[in-house]
Amino acid sequence: MPEVLQKILWLSTALFFIGVYGMLTRRNMLAILMSLELMLNSVNINFVAFNKYLHPEKLDGIFFFLFIVTIAAAEAAVAIAIIIHLYRYHKNIDVGETEELKY
Amino acid sequence: MNVIQVLFWILSAMALVSALMVLLSKNPVHSVLWLVAVFFAISGHYILLNAQFIAIVNLIVYAGAIMVLFLFVIMLMNLNKDTEPQKNIWMKLAGAISAGCLLMILVSLIKQAPELQAKTAMMNEGGIGLIANLGKALFNTYVVPFEISSILFLSAMVGAVVIGKKD
Numbered sequence: 001m002p003e004v005l006q007k008i009l010w011l012s013t014a015l016f017f018i019g020v021y022g023m024l025t026r027r028n029m030l031a032i033l034m035s036l037e038l039m040l041n042s043v044n045i046n047f048v049a050f051n052k053y054l055h056p057e058k059l060d061g062i063f064f065f066l067f068i069v070t071i072a073a074a075e076a077a078v079a080i081a082i083i084i085h086l087y088r089y090h091k092n093i094d095v096g097e098t099e100e101l102k103y
Numbered sequence: 104m105n106v107i108q109v110l111f112w113i114l115s116a117m118a119l120v121s122a123l124m125v126l127l128s129k130n131p132v133h134s135v136l137w138l139v140a141v142f143f144a145i146s147g148h149y150i151l152l153n154a155q156f157i158a159i160v161n162l163i164v165y166a167g168a169i170m171v172l173f174l175f176v177i178m179l180m181n182l183n184k185d186t187e188p189q190k191n192i193w194m195k196l197a198g199a200i201s202a203g204c205l206l207m208i209l210v211s212l213i214k215q216a217p218e219l220q221a222k223t224a225m226m227n228e229g230g231i232g233l234i235a236n237l238g239k240a241l242f243n244t245y246v247v248p249f250e251i252s253s254i255l256f257l258s259a260m261v262g263a264v265v266i267g268k269k270d
Contacts, residue, residue: 010213018119070255
């Protein structure tokens, strides 16, 4: 049974919008990182959907998904290390109050 | 309305509501749990798109590894209470305007692209996402990016340890 491509593009666009909004408005550094993960996931939906609908015989979109997940994991590890280091000095992780990265 | 369409709408509604709750909940632990719900809904979409391996990878890596890391960090920092004051209305307005401009651009792009008009696919056939095809392609065509990503992981690990240690 066929399914239309545009519906899933609406979904990923809405998720990306929610991620951008959260990234611009949240103050907590971990919440900003969570919004970033949301945006990465909406992009992943796009890659897999385009692979399925436009070139169903290829695997490029799926491998883009895998490498994006890899990079997201590495980025989350480094970002959380930075956040923990920042918390040790400032005792909070609000982006408005921690203005320098290095002491 | 057949079964796949009903599943599609249910999963979409679940993803959108959970993503909104990620932003609206003040408690960071609740945000993480709603984000796990988003990842489950997105994995359901991957299964509908016939990419089973990717659905499982999404669950294991995102919901299993990254979100547990977030939860541990939040509990380590005693952030599991309502810490965020969030009363600046101008900041919310600016965020809504700038993100809404991006949303408008993306929506008009999707509406106008002639390649995407009424593009359909069969939802429950094709073995493209199966693990045998993926493994063959990963170790033939994509072997160089695969090795480079292992170097990326090594450097991220070293970087996390170097940044995180006490000086």
